[in-house]
Amino acid sequence: MSDQNDDRHAVPGIAHGRRLHPASIAASAGRPTDPGAPMNTPLVATSTYIAGGSIGYAREGNPTWLALEVALGAMETGHSVVFSSGLAAINAVLDTVPAAATIIAPDHPYSGTAARLHELEQDDRLQVRRVNMHDTAGVIEAMDGAVLVWLESPTNPLMEIADLRTIIDAARSAHIPVAVDNTFATSLGQQPLELGADYSIQSATKYIGGHSDLLLGVVTTRDRGLAEKLQQRRTLLGSTPGSLETWLALRGLRTLPLRFERACSNALDLASRLQSDPRISYVLYPGLPSHPHHHIAQEHMRAFGGVVSFVIKGDAQQAELVCDSTSLIVHATSLGGIESTIERRGRWAAEHADVPPELIRLSVGIEHVDDIWLDLDAALTVALGRA
């Protein structure tokens, strides 16, 4: 986020006086425009700058980060600040909350967010009021006296959906800022800022990077003052991204629309096949009409994402065996890469006790859906027998 950088690019995301589609923004925003400039912002590896320019030291800024920030900001019509990881981005936002203030948070957020909130509570840094995000009235009721509403939708890995429109409207009426962890939906699947949220956060490690080769996070906000505050957090906490990572992430962003579209269509197809499989107890995917909040997801989501969670008719050991028995699908944590990955979430001690031990999270990649299904079916057969 920087004035100077915005000037170096044509107005990002706008052409012929109208806003481009997000796919066009992903392919074009964040390029140099000066005659003779390279078409892609180079990877600038430096820790310092020759005196007299706008940036003095590399903890304050880097041209490669700025190019990525321009592109990500344009995707949501805001100002983006990139961080060394998704969790660093989350911490920068939490760091802006005044000491001992109360925030609202989902009862099942991403395990890293949950662990950090527990730490902050234990240190009396913040008070956390945990809410069931499916209970919209309960979330709104809990807002009294809070200074921040933290949302994540869909949640990792239970795929819970918050009624973003209603909750954000209520928080705005009460003048309480809202932050949304948008990692699972990306800017293509839903636009929290357009719905009125103050912060849209993503782990760029996942879909934006898209190739499982980097860690990065981003916060996007409409308010320039908030973006500057976050930049200051980054500079003083030292949660600065590497230039290689931002360069790779911008390259990844160029194909995000294609990758995400394929991941979403594969995910819906696989979710439907799993749902009619007798070895599966239930499937959690917001694109399925059977998802308890499918109708709410449809209200604010343009795509339902590439992650499918499902619970097998078996025990934790059999769920582990499923994950160990794939050959195309990689048995690994994380999500949002071009390759399909699978894991039993309960294998992590930090995962919430409400996550069933036999729940498997599948991050669907861009392989041919028939090959993914064949692999999954074979692994289910090893652990649970034929369908």
Ligand SMILES: *Cc1c(COP(=O)(O)O)cnc(C)c1O
């Ligand atoms: C992975 C993830 C994060 C943390 O991002 P890192 O880049 O791993 O630090 C935060 N929120 C969600 C929903 C995630 O899936």
